[in-house]
Amino acid sequence: MAIAQSPFLNGVPELLVLRLLRDRDMYGYEIVQAIRDASGDVIGFAEGVIYPLLHGLERDGALITRRQTVNGRSRVYYSVTSRGADRLAALAAQWHSLHHTISDILAEPRHA
């Protein structure tokens, strides 16, 4: 039961999708569950979030697709392109920078 209507999630779907796909090609439905699994049910994005995101990333050239039928079911596998890898690197760097900054402010016993 992942957090619903949570703040702090802006941009996170894209970051996680790119990160998971960097390890191996996956299809949409699989990604939805992989995010739940990898996050220990802390984060859970519905299909209505993931599918449009995948389409957008494909349109932008960050992902490419390959269709494959398994057990009579058609799957759409996504692979990260070099452009997608760049995007992931940029997003991850930004994430770390922001996290570091925010955690500092939260922790700070106020210097001055």
Added chain:
Amino acid sequence: MAIAQSPFLNGVPELLVLRLLRDRDMYGYEIVQAIRDASGDVIGFAEGVIYPLLHGLERDGALITRRQTVNGRSRVYYSVTSRGADRLAALAAQWHSLHHTISDILAEPRHA
């Protein structure tokens, strides 16, 4: 020159405002700059973000205001209520949880 149009900022204005106000009362214009300063210019929310947020937090009972005129200029100082303190604690906990989860996924060399 803070990051512009950045992802990952959802909910962050509220978190930072509550955190800064916990240390001492501040007025809106001061908060805008305090966020820039405290973040070393990494994060910068315009007044159009902060003022409506302050009004909403006051409406929700998380903040209370006090008017004060300094050098002929009227300032509106904000203080955190106990309700606001609870809210800050909840947001901070959620932030840490999400950060921890996401950083794990980003770092993970993929277990299985």
Added chain:
DNA sequence: GCATCATACCTAGACAGCATAGGTATCTAT
């Protein structure tokens, strides 16, 4: 045989929240 659930894809519309771009007024410095 039939209903139900998991699989696998998709879209439309609502909603929230940050970004931009204004606007007013006072004080200070050039």
Added chain:
DNA sequence: ATAGATACCTATGCTGTCTAGGTATGATGC
């Protein structure tokens, strides 16, 4: 006198998530 910093404010746009649907196949249970 003009410009810039101070100090407040609102309206509109935009992006992105959330909800809630919809289609279709395969497997499971009765």
